Amino acid sequence: xxxxxxxxxxxxxxxxxxxxxxxxxxxxxxxxxxxxxxxxxxxxxxxxxxxxxxxxxxxxxxxxxxxxxxxxxxxxxxxxxxxxxxxxxxxxxxxx
Numbered sequence: 001x002x003x004x005x006x007x008x009x010x011x012x013x014x015x016x017x018x019x020x021x022x023x024x025x026x027x028x029x030x031x032x033x034x035x036x037x038x039x040x041x042x043x044x045x046x047x048x049x050x051x052x053x054x055x056x057x058x059x060x061x062x063x064x065x066x067x068x069x070x071x072x073x074x075x076x077x078x079x080x081x082x083x084x085x086x087x088x089x090x091x092x093x094x095x096x
Contacts, residue, residue: 079095
């Protein structure tokens with residue numbers, strides 16, 4: 001890694017630590033910002049880690065080996081996500 005990014009990461013983490021400890025004085029916007037950032041990054045990392053660790057061995061590897069059986073449940077599962085797009089919401093009924 002570049003030396004600048006390591007130093008920048010150390011400064012950002014030190015600043016966020018001070019923002020978290022500012023709650024000891026009283027509830028303030030800096031604490032709220034650090035709290036929301038911490039929770040958002042944690043949830044984002046957890047979700048992406050879960051998705052990539054389950055999709056690789058369970059979906060991608062069998063399909064590349066010529067076994068197309070996991071493709072149908074994958075497409076049906078992705079069909080549920082079309083519920084959030086009004087133009088394509090009708091496609092979610094197939095999955096239901």
